[in-house]
Amino acid sequence: MFPAQALSEALLARGWRVKLSTDARGARYTGGFSHAVEVEQVSSATFARGGILAKAAAPFRIAGGVLSMAARMRRDRPDVVVGFGGYPSIPALGAATLLKLPRMIHEQNGILGRVNEIFAKRVDVVACGTWPTELPEGVEAVHTGNPVRRAVWERAGAGYIVPGDYPMSILVIGGSQGARILSDVVPPAIASLPMETLRHLRVSHQARDEDGERVASYYAENGVDAEVEPFFHDIPARMSEAQLVISRSGASSVADLSVIGRPSVLIPFAAAAGDHQTANARQLTEAGAAIRIPESKLTVEAMTDAIRAVLEDPDGALQMHRAALSVGRPEAAEELAALVEDLAEKDKSR
Numbered sequence: 001m002f003p004a005q006a007l008s009e010a011l012l013a014r015g016w017r018v019k020l021s022t023d024a025r026g027a028r029y030t031g032g033f034s035h036a037v038e039v040e041q042v043s044s045a046t047f048a049r050g051g052i053l054a055k056a057a058a059p060f061r062i063a064g065g066v067l068s069m070a071a072r073m074r075r076d077r078p079d080v081v082v083g084f085g086g087y088p089s090i091p092a093l094g095a096a097t098l099l100k101l102p103r104m105i106h107e108q109n110g111i112l113g114r115v116n117e118i119f120a121k122r123v124d125v126v127a128c129g130t131w132p133t134e135l136p137e138g139v140e141a142v143h144t145g146n147p148v149r150r151a152v153w154e155r156a157g158a159g160y161i162v163p164g165d166y167p168m169s170i171l172v173i174g175g176s177q178g179a180r181i182l183s184d185v186v187p188p189a190i191a192s193l194p195m196e197t198l199r200h201l202r203v204s205h206q207a208r209d210e211d212g213e214r215v216a217s218y219y220a221e222n223g224v225d226a227e228v229e230p231f232f233h234d235i236p237a238r239m240s241e242a243q244l245v246i247s248r249s250g251a252s253s254v255a256d257l258s259v260i261g262r263p264s265v266l267i268p269f270a271a272a273a274g275d276h277q278t279a280n281a282r283q284l285t286e287a288g289a290a291i292r293i294p295e296s297k298l299t300v301e302a303m304t305d306a307i308r309a310v311l312e313d314p315d316g317a318l319q320m321h322r323a324a325l326s327v328g329r330p331e332a333a334e335e336l337a338a339l340v341e342d343l344a345e346k347d348k349s350r
């Protein structure tokens, strides 16, 4: 949802009206959007999840969503329709294709997701968050980078305090849902740090609801000052205060890390389609901004070594901070908004 939020912020600032079309589930995650964005719910469905009945009903739900969206778009005539992938984007993109409205997609990862793959050849432009992105031949593609929210780009290059003998913090995040593997491995790794380090350390740890209690008590029993939440609404602030971030390498997490510029230890989600999280992590590891630990090699010892490598080497940490910034694209939302405007203009002059 964050890339759509970031684009809506840039478009509103340029004076556009913005509507967000999503399904009932997506509508629950729109809290960060400006009140000026109208949220329109539409039915959609996935073939990938659910029982046999849900799968059998999926084509009908999708067709219903496309037709209802087409009726609304005939009335509203949006200047441009932008899809960010995922099945909730099918009705709006499907309707825009039927009505031949200007339309584009943005792909966050280096490999097209299933829905974006279907629409890549049916849209005017494919904007890419990662470069290069594997695309079918003949597709017009532009590298915009992954748009980050205003609260993130406002902290672009926020001053970095190198690790030392004063209050320090580590942020642990597992994508938008939290990651069990990080809740298993990170608390014991942090608890094994020297007393001298622990005395100055504060940890923010995002854990899944079902893991929260055991993670919080483990930290408390081992004398670690930690805050454990299922979702932090102030990640940009916490990230800019952190000396080190331990994270999955989902596209938006990598974008946030590179715009704010923080050293990280990344554990790509091994089951992600086409191993795209390893590709996402590469942007930061190749620049020297992150240490990657594949899930297959993730142990408490490997995590402890990685944390110590950053916290006990202030010069190295400073280099990692600079390296992260060198790949950040704080202007991605503006570039994407400019692309949307170009498409709207092109259509008017047709």
Ligand SMILES: CC(=O)N[C@H]1[C@@H](OP(=O)(O)OP(=O)(O)OC[C@H]2O[C@@H](n3ccc(=O)[nH]c3=O)[C@H](O)[C@@H]2O)O[C@H](CO)[C@@H](O)[C@@H]1O
Residues within 6 Å of the ligand: 001, 002, 108, 109, 173, 174, 175, 176, 177, 206, 230, 231, 232, 233, 234, 235, 248, 249, 250, 251, 252, 253, 254, 256, 269, 272, 276, 277, 280
């Ligand atoms: C498990 C999975 O399939 N994940 C995919 C999903 O990632 P998912 O959406 O889970 O994760 P991302 O890293 O892309 O985005 C997470 C966002 O949530 C923010 N955050 C996180 C924790 C928190 O407490 N508060 C908070 O605000 C992060 O800073 C980041 O901006 O879509 C991405 C974009 O297609 C893919 O790259 C990921 O592979």
